Amino acid sequence: MTVKAVFFDMGGTIDTFWYSKEMRLAETPGLQLLLSSYGLDLRLNDQQLYDLVTNGIARYHQWRLVSYQELPASVVWRDYILAGKSDPYPQLDSIADDLMVWIETHYYKRKMRxxxxxxxxxxxxxxxxxxxxxxxxxxxxxxxxxTQYGIKHYFNPIILSSEYKWRKPDPSIFHFAARLANCPTSECIYIGDRIARDIVGAKRAGYKLAIQIKHDFKHGENDDG
Structure with missing residues (x-):
């Protein structure tokens, strides 16, 4: 069996994660401080801000599950999280990615396997x-x-849906990764935790092998293959 490249999923595969409403509410004062430092005063208490963010992200997530598309973080904040707010928040274009990084690293507890x-x-x-x-x-x-895990030097290429604009299981993102690695998909292996996006997507793209790594945390998303 000729194999030239091995690709990994990140969340649920390289690292495990979990979250709860209580944990996220406890972290929300930090988000208040971050928003304030960027001049965004939404005049919400912690519960209201938590509801605004989680409900907006949930609406966006439902859309991208169907579309397989990834919108810029500024669009997610403006059109989903802050939808209906009269202020256009022009500073979002420059700070939205930082805000989303905060959410992805504080509203989820992550640990490398x-x-x-x-x-x-x-x-x-x-x-x-x-x-x-x-x-x-x-x-x-x-x-x-x-970088925090001390393993970034192993990975080249690193393909993110936020940069490519299409999400797994769309086969194009798997094809794009193989092209950057200068390998045919038939000589690539993919390792991920989700059947619906990782295993199905890799198989549709013609990867030689798709391997599922179990992630025990249940977050309510359907994972039919």
Whole structure:
């Protein structure tokens, strides 16, 4: 079996994550401070801000599950999270990605799987290319967490839906990753935790093998293949 590249999903695969309403509410004062530092005074208490953000992101998530598209963070904030607000918040164009990174790193508790460094070192020792294909709205969260975990140097290319504009399971993002690795999809392996977007998407793109890694946290999203 000829294999030249191994691609990983990020959340649920490279790292595990969990969240709860209580945890997110406890983190929300930090979001209040961040918004204030950028001159965004929404005049909401913590519960109201939590509801605004989580409901807006939930609406956006339902849309992207159907469309397979990823909108810029500024559009998500303006059209989904702050929808109906009369203020156009012009500063969103420059700060929205920072706000989304905050949400993705504070509204989720993340931890690298302990076996990952050894797995990556073993794959690298075989002379295989290693990459990431991640569905994520910010441009900054995945590189930030990879750096914090001390494993960013293993990955090239790193494909983010926030930059590519299409999400898994759309086959095009898998084809794009293979092209950047200079490998045919028939010589690529993909490893992810979700059947509906990771396994199905990789198979549709013609990857040689798609491997599911179980992630125990249940967040209510359908995962039929």
């Amino acid at each position: 302990p076996e990952i460094p050894a797995v990556l070192a073993a794959i690298q020792s075989m002379g295989l290319k290693i990459g990431i294909i991640s569905n994520v709205n910010s441009r900054g969260q995945v590189p930030l967490n990879l």
